Amino acid sequence: MRLKQQATVHGAVDERARNKALTAVFTMRRIGTALALLILPLTSCGATDAIADAVSQIELTQKVIQRESSAWRNELPQLQLRLNSLIEQQQGKLTADAKQILADTSNDVRSLAQETVTLAGLTAEQLTAKFGTEARCNIDFARSRVSADLTTLVERLKFWQQHHNLPPWPPHSVCQITPDNVELRTTGLNEGWSMSLPTDKVVGVYGYNFRSDAVPAVELQDRTGNKLRDSKVSVSYVTQYQMNLNFGSEDFSQIAPGARYVLRWPDQPDPNAISVTLIKPADLKLWTSAGQAAADPGR
Secondary structure, three states, X not given: OHHHHHHHHHHHHHHHHHHHHHHHHHHHHHHHHHHHHHHHHHHHHHHHHHHHHHXXXXXXXXXXXXXXXXXXXXXXXXXXXXXXXXXXXXXXXXXXXXXXXHHHHHHHHHHHHHHHHHHHOOOHHHHHHHHOOOHHHOOOHHHHHHHHHHHHHHHHHHHHXXXXXXXXXXXXEEEEEEOOEEEEEEOOOOOOEEEEEOOOOEEEEEEEOOOOOOOOEEEEEOXXXXXXXXXXXXXXXXXXXXXXXXXXXXOOXXXXXXXXXXXXXXXXXOOEEEEEEEEOOOOOOEEOOOOOEEOOOOO
């Protein structure tokens, strides 16, 4: 009987010890969870505050620019300085990806300022010649594009706050291709062609939201719209407002009446076309000293 009582006592003691151990384990787990929940806001709070501050700075700049047409000349460089200062102040609180998105935004502001200065330097005649007469591409173009680009930066920052990744950039818009028709003249050699217009063999594509990582591919099509081949036209990004097509390396093979060069873009499905005019001189007869007709070298 006494042994039985002792076994019962020892069992109760073991059960109490086991319960204490389990209680300690669950307590440590709860403490760990609570600490994790406390630490998480601390690590992300700096990033959230910095992004919100950047949005506020951009929106403030945008309001000033909307009030005064030429204010962007001074406001954009100042905005870049404020964004850089924000990154430095929050250096220890920012995650790597938050720091990167803020640095990219600052660089975008710098590029916007530099490229818009070039755009604003055009005379009214030059602006019309390059960008055409559409209102969206002509009336107070510099200020309207700066304001639109700042809106895009704000939207991207807000999207990043919610999703921690970035949305696609807005697709480009083409205002005008200058010239939109190229002239080729026969070389007289194996039915070859050379470009006579434009004389520098460079066609300008003018618009906005162009990007260096979204340049078009240029293909040659026949009169019915069938692709003949990829062209050898070299495409170069100039600014977000301009791209150049250099025909210097194009050999103009398979060219026939009605052919055209077509630009196919990676950021939207709508293509653009450049028509081709073929110029062949009238047949000429060359006479020898004996009064006989010689073969025309241009035929």
